[in-house]
Amino acid sequence: MDLAGGRLVVRGGATRNLHQIYQTFAEDEPFDYNGTLGTQGFGAGPKWVGDMNVKYTFPSGNFVINYGVDYVGPQDSNAFGAGSVAPFLGPVDVNLATKAYWEHGLSLQWKIGDVGQFTLGVNNLFNAKPPIISSCPSSGCQYARVGNRQLSSNYDMLGRSVFLNVTRTIK
Numbered sequence: 001m002d003l004a005g006g007r008l009v010v011r012g013g014a015t016r017n018l019h020q021i022y023q024t025f026a027e028d029e030p031f032d033y034n035g036t037l038g039t040q041g042f043g044a045g046p047k048w049v050g051d052m053n054v055k056y057t058f059p060s061g062n063f064v065i066n067y068g069v070d071y072v073g074p075q076d077s078n079a080f081g082a083g084s085v086a087p088f089l090g091p092v093d094v095n096l097a098t099k100a101y102w103e104h105g106l107s108l109q110w111k112i113g114d115v116g117q118f119t120l121g122v123n124n125l126f127n128a129k130p131p132i133i134s135s136c137p138s139s140g141c142q143y144a145r146v147g148n149r150q151l152s153s154n155y156d157m158l159g160r161s162v163f164l165n166v167t168r169t170i171k
Contacts, residue, residue, distance in 0.1 A: 005059035014050030014071075037075045037096055037133060048073030049154065064109040066121075072101040072154040098131035103156055119165040123156070130155035 001008050023030040035047040053068040076097035107121030 003056070007057040009055045009057075010052070011055075012050065012052035014048065017045065017047050020045050035073070035075055037077045037098065044075070046073040046075050046154065062111045062113075064111070066105075066107045066109070068105045070103045074098055074100050096133045098133060101128060101131060101155060103128045114169055114171065116166065116168040119167075120163070121165075122160060122162050124158070124160045127160040128156065129159070130157060 017034050019032050020034040021030050021032055033044055036044050048071070050071045051068065053066065055064060055066045057064045074097065104125040105121065105123050106125050107119055109117055109119045111117045
């Protein structure tokens with residue numbers, strides 16, 4: 001939409017998984033691991049993920065500000081039940097849980113005519129850390145982790161980072 005002489009674009013999306021079924025062979029009992037912890041794609045995954053992006057292009061068209069946020073819903077190991085055997089993990093004797101995870105980013109872009117552009121930004125603006133899920137070995141070290149943090153592509157493992165992109169246009 002047009003706003004104050006410039007252009008505002010807001011985009012968002014979310015995914016709600018109703019089921020995430022794991023079954024190695026047809027004769028095996030299917031297991032719905034929706035919302036559980038573990039190795040992503042191998043018997044684990046959040047029920048909710050989403051993102052939103054807000055972009056404003058100033059009236060000159062040469063300056064753009066962009067703000068984004070990513071969301072990963074909570075997960076836990078409670079679905080397995082104490083003493084049960086989880087796919088790829090083995091026996092589960094503890095109940096681990098993560099809270100919802102939010103990650104923010106901000107960037108500013110300057111366009112210089114037909115010459116190119118500079119983009120300066122910050123990923124993980126508030127330095128959100130992946131959730132801590134255990135203090136090994138109490139969990140048997142059976143969850144994919146980096147240190148005590150949940151290891152999944154849903155989370156930023158680097159922490160806050162600043163970037164500068166320089167683009168040169170050649171015609």
